[in-house]
Amino acid sequence: HAADAHRTDLMTIMRFVLNEQSKHPGSRGDFTILLNHIVLGCKFVCSAVNKAGLAKLIGLAGETNVQGEEQKKLDVLSNEVFIKALVSSGRTCILVSEEDEEAIFVEPDKRGKYCVVFDPLDGSSNIDCGVSIGTVQPSLQIMIDSIFGIYMVKHGREPTLDDVLQPGKNMVAAGYCMYGSSCMLVLSTGSGVNGFTLDPSLGEFILTHPDIKIPKKGKIYSVNEGNAKNWDAPTAKYVEKCKFPEDGSSPKSLRYVGSMVADVHRTLLYGGIFLYPADKKSPNGKLRVLYEVFPMSFLMEQAGGQSFTGKQKALDLVPEKIHQRSPIFLGSYDDVEEIKALYAAEA
Numbered sequence: 001h002a003a004d005a006h007r008t009d010l011m012t013i014m015r016f017v018l019n020e021q022s023k024h025p026g027s028r029g030d031f032t033i034l035l036n037h038i039v040l041g042c043k044f045v046c047s048a049v050n051k052a053g054l055a056k057l058i059g060l061a062g063e064t065n066v067q068g069e070e071q072k073k074l075d076v077l078s079n080e081v082f083i084k085a086l087v088s089s090g091r092t093c094i095l096v097s098e099e100d101e102e103a104i105f106v107e108p109d110k111r112g113k114y115c116v117v118f119d120p121l122d123g124s125s126n127i128d129c130g131v132s133i134g135t136v137q138p139s140l141q142i143m144i145d146s147i148f149g150i151y152m153v154k155h156g157r158e159p160t161l162d163d164v165l166q167p168g169k170n171m172v173a174a175g176y177c178m179y180g181s182s183c184m185l186v187l188s189t190g191s192g193v194n195g196f197t198l199d200p201s202l203g204e205f206i207l208t209h210p211d212i213k214i215p216k217k218g219k220i221y222s223v224n225e226g227n228a229k230n231w232d233a234p235t236a237k238y239v240e241k242c243k244f245p246e247d248g249s250s251p252k253s254l255r256y257v258g259s260m261v262a263d264v265h266r267t268l269l270y271g272g273i274f275l276y277p278a279d280k281k282s283p284n285g286k287l288r289v290l291y292e293v294f295p296m297s298f299l300m301e302q303a304g305g306q307s308f309t310g311k312q313k314a315l316d317l318v319p320e321k322i323h324q325r326s327p328i329f330l331g332s333y334d335d336v337e338e339i340k341a342l343y344a345a346e347a
């Protein structure tokens with residue numbers, strides 16, 4: 001019966017979130033409604049990626065397809081889908097998207113108490129290369145994903161940019177969704193990290209990776225070695241130690257997909273460290289604080305890992321601009337400790 005129970009006791013993401021909500025008596029369910037709309041956005045993008053195949057959707061924005069419909073690039077489409085889903089939830093007041101230069105202030109009659117920062121399709125710059133007509137190459141499938149973080153508004157009055165320029169430690173939830181042959185959503189609402197896989201026959205995200213914990217130490221480092229000549233001394237020294245350990249232990253393996261979610265997801269499950277350091281070309285690194293660094297750092301801490309900017313805990317950073325960048329070193333607790341020691345020695 002236990003096996004049957006497992007098969008029939010489907011823990012969907014909405015059941016899971018409702019269980020979480022029941023731990024907060026008096027909660028009005030606004031957060032649950034918001035998450036439900038984010039999940040809807042993820043399902044739509046997953047379907048667009050799988051049904052239409054990237055090649056057809058990847059055409060330049062402005063082209064028309066055989067039906068003469070205006071061709072939308074997948075990232076433009078994903079952005080529109082998420083914005084519509086978030087606004088229609090009636091639970092958001094400010095949206096910051098990687099695709100939009102300015103923050104979006106929701107009109108007053110549709111406003112709620114949450115601010116959502118998101119990259120509707122991270123890694124989309126990797127798609128243009130090598131898309132085979134009509135199908136999505138497996139390697140590509142793990143390279144496109146959505147990332148989101150959720151804040152509560154700070155002030156009851158008219159929302160301002162200050163409501164999104166909060167340190168990452170104020171986030172109430174964060175997650176990402178990876179698109180491909182299987183669609184997986186990894187989420188934390190502040191009490192651990194859980195992974196849900198979309199069952200297309202049900203149209204539901206089912207709990208497949210409960211209570212994800214990152215190994216305390218890992219055997220993999222993940223960085224773009226092509227930037228090595230521009231690294232600062234602590235990063236260069238750390239990567240050198242990964243390749244030529246001084247204590248005679250075996251070298252770490254290098255794994256780098258070039259899509260943050262794919263590299264962070266592997267780090268979360270297998271352990272190790274992901275780094276996108278500052279370098280002479282980009283003194284603040286490349287990754288964006290609000291909708292890449294903070295959500296991934298939130299998840300890492302919730303899974304027992306940690307995240308460091310080279311100067312401070314990533315979640316303590318107070319952003320001044322909505323598209324601000326930051327260096328990032330995140331992953332297994334012990335691995336990040338090692339690079340923190342090297343930066344401390346340099347300071």
Ligand code: P6P
Pocket residue numbers: 122123124125126224258259260261276286
């Ligand atoms: P590089 C993808 O374009 C992205 O924004 C992240 O997903 C990824 O971690 C990073 O850039 C890769 O950058 O410079 O190594 O190609």
